[in-house]
Amino acid sequence: MEYRHLGNTGLQLSAIGLGCMGMNHAYGIPNDTASIATLEASIEWGINFWDTADMYASGKNEELISKVLKPNRQKIIIATKFGFYNDAAGKLCLDGSPAYIKKSVEASLRRLQTDVIDLYYAHRIDPKIPVEETVGAMADLVKEGKVRFLGLSEASPNSIKRATAIHPIAALQSEYSILSRDVASEILPLCETLNISLVAFSPLSRGLMSHKVLASQLSQNDFRLKLPRYQGAYALNNQKLIDEFALIAAAKQCSPAQLAIAWVLSKSNKIIPIPGTKNVHYLKENLGALQVQMNASDFDQIERLMKRYPNVGDRYNETFNQFVDEN
Numbered sequence: 139m140e141y142r143h144l145g146n147t148g149l150q151l152s153a154i155g156l157g158c159m160g161m162n163h164a165y166g167i168p169n170d171t172a173s174i175a176t177l178e179a180s181i182e183w184g185i186n187f188w189d190t191a192d193m194y195a196s197g198k199n200e201e202l203i204s205k206v207l208k209p210n211r212q213k214i215i216i217a218t219k220f221g222f223y224n225d226a227a228g229k230l231c232l233d234g235s236p237a238y239i240k241k242s243v244e245a246s247l248r249r250l251q252t253d254v255i256d257l258y259y260a261h262r263i264d265p266k267i268p269v270e271e272t273v274g275a276m277a278d279l280v281k282e283g284k285v286r287f288l289g290l291s292e293a294s295p296n297s298i299k300r301a302t303a304i305h306p307i308a309a310l311q312s313e314y315s316i317l318s319r320d321v322a323s324e325i326l327p328l329c330e331t332l333n334i335s336l337v338a339f340s341p342l343s344r345g346l347m348s349h350k351v352l353a354s355q356l357s358q359n360d361f362r363l364k365l366p367r368y369q370g371a372y373a374l375n376n377q378k379l380i381d382e383f384a385l386i387a388a389a390k391q392c393s394p395a396q397l398a399i400a401w402v403l404s405k406s407n408k409i410i411p412i413p414g415t416k417n418v419h420y421l422k423e424n425l426g427a428l429q430v431q432m433n434a435s436d437f438d439q440i441e442r443l444m445k446r447y448p449n450v451g452d453r454y455n456e457t458f459n460q461f462v463d464e465n
């Protein structure tokens with residue numbers, strides 16, 4: 139296993155972490171037996187960084203992974219997040235207030251069956267609360283020993299700077315993949331300057347880049363069907379893009395998923411991608427990305443491909459776009 143630093147904390151994270159969301163939230167039909175086998179295999183293969191959130195399956199994601207976390211607590215750096223919840227009418231809401239944080243951390247600790255969270259993220263920046271107040275309350279949790287290090291997810295450059303003035307931020311978790319590059323121009327350089335790890339979520343663009351996740355085969359309740367990239371003309375554009383991407387990967391004798399993850403890894407040694415899976419064989423395949431050497435011709439072919447098929451669609455729909463940090 140290759141390791142990368144978690145910000146300036148001194149902790150070493152496996153260069154590829156494990157995203158646990160899809161084990162029982164948002165993507166298809168849960169399979170706890172397969173998920174537990176995947177969590178166990180990840181430890182065996184040197185992964186020491188798992189990612190979850192309190193909102194995933196309304197807490198059941200944290201409960202599921204606690205079954206493997208508890209007996210292996212010293213081997214895993216566990217990251218979870220607070221902020222999102224559904225109100226009584228089922229509407230998605232965000233709360234970054236100190237009172238909500240204090241309540242949320244206790245619930246996550248209980249569900250994870252641990253007495254400390256290694257990395258605690260604000261899932262989004264709440265526009266109703268000054269980021270200084272949110273991070274100040276998170277910093278109190280560090281003082282109380284409930285949390286070791288702090289992170290933000292999908293924060294703007296301005297929020298990141300304001301947050302770091304209150305307490306060191308170890309990681310920013312944001313979407314980064316061949317199809318989702320919003321962070322490349324400003325946020326990644328800022329993370330490099332401030333020595334903040336960029337934890338890249340959805341490095342396979344929610345499975346698309348694997349060439350195995352097809353819109354036509356998703357179950358009716360799969361969250362991805364609500365996203366532009368899986369709909370209409372965008373889905374057609376993306377299918378052609380990925381068919382050709384698979385040819386580039388084949389010529390390199392790797393899988394499309396491996397090439398997509400290697401692309402993300404190659405963008406900076408501050409990046410730790412967290413591909414998500416509940417399948418042992420996908421996990422093994424994804425770890426093979428560490429053996430893929432990217433060269434100038436690979437980058438060039440991928441850029442030309444993106445220019446041929448530019449209509450990839452937005453990464454989020456309106457429900458989630460309303461939570462984009464505009465600070």
Ligand SMILES: NC(=O)c1ccc[n+]([C@@H]2O[C@H](COP(=O)([O-])OP(=O)(O)OC[C@H]3O[C@@H](n4cnc5c(N)ncnc54)[C@H](OP(=O)(O)O)[C@@H]3O)[C@@H](O)[C@H]2O)c1
Nearest residue numbers: 157158159339340341342343344345348395413414415416
């Ligand atoms: N901070 C945020 O707002 C935010 C948002 C989204 C996600 N996240 C975190 O980031 C993690 C990763 O995001 P993601 O799950 O969207 O990542 P992803 O790796 O881009 O996509 C996961 C999807 O790809 C499939 N997959 C993974 N490896 C594969 C392979 N080798 N071949 C074929 N299919 C493969 C998975 O299938 P199976 O499920 O069938 O294994 C799953 O459907 C999440 O688990 C979550 O912890 C955070």
